[in-house]
Amino acid sequence: MRHLLIFGLLLGLAPLASRAQMAQAVPVDAATAQAVLAQAARQYPKFTAALADVREHDPLLRRFVVVTNAGPLGSPAAAFGNGAVRLDRRFLESSQPGFDDNRLVVVLYHEVGHLHYFSQVPPGQRDTQASERAAFDYSLLKTKALAEAGDCAPLQTGLRFMLLRSQSNDLADPHVRALKSLVQEPTYAEYKAYVASHCPAQP
Ligand SMILES: [Zn+2]
DSSP, X not given: OHHHHHHHHHHHHHHHHHHHHHHHEEEOOHHHHHHHHHHHHHHOHHHHHHHHHHHHHOTTOXXXXXXXXXXXXXXXXXXXXXXXXXXXXXXXXXXXXXXXXXXXXXXXXXXXXXXXXXXXXXXXXXXHHHXXXXXXXXXXXXXXXHHHTTOOHHHHHHHHHHHHHHTOOOTTSHHHHHXXXXXXXXXXXXXXXXXXXXXOOOO
């Protein structure tokens, strides 16, 4: 009973927390967004290149929005059904633990993966876990293409963090549920095998 109560509380509180976080996220004006991204280009050149690539080649990204968020650090980014991807400027303005250039590339492609899911599944049929799975799959697909083009680090980083996050016990989090099955499946093993045979060992 106690477990059910705690689980119910988690389920009930999580949407409230994310609504509160959303309310605190305020889009910056165009000039500020440009300045933040220009400044970040030095510290995060791979992320900058990936964003330019998405903007040029993927019409599903309708708007890339930089937001100011006064709340506690949560997810760096979020995707929306209207084709917007939002990024918390704090992840570009100062280095946050675990979010280096390679990880931000993974985050970007994850969010774009959500846009692909939204474009394929009508609102009434969407499922949060399936949406996360589609986002992780898309980030793996795109970072493998980067590996084939000579940079293995984003793929290696993505695989490492997916495995780590799959070990969480927070089953109210659809990312965790999606990852718990993904890391057990042949797809994940195939990406690991690709890295093992094509990529240098990580330092
Ligand atoms: Zn996601």
